[in-house]
Amino acid sequence: MSTNQPDPAATIQSKTATREPQPRPAKAPDGKRVDHARSAKQFLNAPEHAKSHDTRVWAMRTKRDKQAHTIEEWEELRELASQIKTHTLTNLGSYLEEFEANAKANGIHVHWARDGAEHNRIIHEIFTDHGVKSVIKAKSMLMEECGFRHYMDGVGIEIIETDLGERIQQLDGEDPSHIVVPPVHKMRSDVARLFAEKLGSDPENDDAHYLAGAQRDATRPLILDADAGMTGANFAVAETGGFVVCTNEGNADLSANVPNLHVASIGIEKLVPRVEDMGVFIRLLSRSALGSPITQYTSHFRGPKQGGEMHIVLVDNGRSKRLGMDKFWSSLKCIRCGACMNTCPVYRRSGGLSYGATYAGPLGLILNPSFDAHRYSNLPFASTLNGSCTNVCPVKINIHEQIFGWRQVLAEEGHLPWTKKTALSAAGKVLASPKGYRAAIKTTNSALKHLPRWALYNRMNAWGEGREMPTPPEHGTFHDWYKRNRLSGQTKATTGSDSR
């Protein structure tokens, strides 16, 4: 096909292509605490990948701003979206019952799963009943949460990801690093190497058009041969009993419309009451995510197609528990756009895999600890608390306040590592006393001046990792300056090197 022809200017020999190997941050073993800082450092050890990641993720944020600024009512839409979600979540029981009744009336089979294991079992049963051996699947963060592909591997049912990015990650045996762009941490040279090995494409050709074409050609026969199709859902509408899936590739529509059997996994928080509400969310979703006015495909499924069969699995997996958490229930409003990730300085520089969890970035900091407080106890500290995530969130979740809230909860529940606990407890005492604080600043400034490097940059001082300590001011502390220049009656301010 003409679109699959390589572009010689873009191949791997070009000056712009990198040969730097892809960084692979270590993943914490089962039962161990994720060490975000250490994995982030491993990612940053590949400077070209780190720079490419930062640039691309920030480009999405920039495009998001441009879209938002073209819409006069943008802030009103965010407020409406937030209010619709609050209304739905405070009446979630009745809306789920309404959704279920309407879906059943449309001929859809509805199942309920308390957790990931139950979700996987239910779908396994459906597949066994239908003799399903191979499945084409659209991207679903919920299925990632449930470890669905891993489970199906174990029972010998082949799952084929149809989203290009998710397929890249599946072929590479790696988790997605971004909820919207799963391989955003990879450079095209990485994809060229991977596809050469797995799909037999030309290893020296890393033109994105060529690579996307290679995957299209390799996947098409698998799509035509599949016994079942799977999708997630971006929204479920109580009023119609239908659900909405948004993709750019049209791969959800292939997965749902080519095989006769369609199974959709839907988190119970995806509900909205009315069709009319969709206008608000569709206008916000892709503009917030990628900075495009809408995804190329917005698909509304309300019943099985002619001659087909449709199943929905409604999944809780910790959501009802979070609904009962005073400080954290509003995180259930999340529509998985990824805007908070794209704007976060920590995410942009550390890469999604360093979070070692289904959800990376700011939303990961507030979702993952509710799944496993110990394993993810470090994550809420991977934030500057600058609040940018909250400012771009299309459903107005107070993300940075919840990050701070999780720090408190994790400390109270005894999940913090020893060094952090000790350092924070000492800091707490010092900061509580003005006199102690002044003494500490003086001591620190003096220490910074006189201590040798090894005493400052070591494992005990997290602030010395990856950054230089500030140069202490020449003329003492602010307090010293204030005493000299203000308390002694002088009015002329000297703003030299001691002003900070």
Next chain:
Amino acid sequence: MSARDDILGAIRAGKPAMNAPAPAVPSYDDGYPQDREHLTALFAERLTTMGGIWQAPTDGQNLDDALQEALADKLGKPFEDAVIASNVSEVAGNRGINENDDPTTLHDVDIAVLRATFGVAETGSVAFTEKELTVNAVAYLAQHLVVLLDPAEIVTNMHRAYQRDDFAGARYTVFHTGPSATADIEGVLVRGAQGVRSLTVIAATANA
């Protein structure tokens, strides 16, 4: 207890105790053109930014010629050899689609010609239900999609789109906005990811 009862019970026991009424959603379309001509022009502009092609047939040109003009250089083979599956009376095509066709048999279609039930100016989207598609998969397995759209069926924005009753009646309703696309490899935009490689919209009044 069933999973259903457990989940609903946990939700009712834990949900935030506040009264939060559903807000009214305005239509936000006061700023849109009132006349058909300008609304169509806006639709065409937005469609183009999403990678779609707007084809306004010139005076006296029939739809078959417009189709050839739009796609001849995109097929990678002579236009005469193209498999054209048409669902519209205005274009004959050379391959039929029947409601009971196995979707996988449509894999050889080069060009599918469909009529959209309506369009949305805000995003340049066209909407189909299973009625216009006959076999849903044809809109994704075909290499290229050509869509007839009656300018009288273009609504202003997404709020107006969702006020239509199509969603309550159809089993499948879909917005297509430009062709299948991905930017998953180093942010480079590629059109024709898994679905159609191009989407052309032709203005054509519906025969009532």
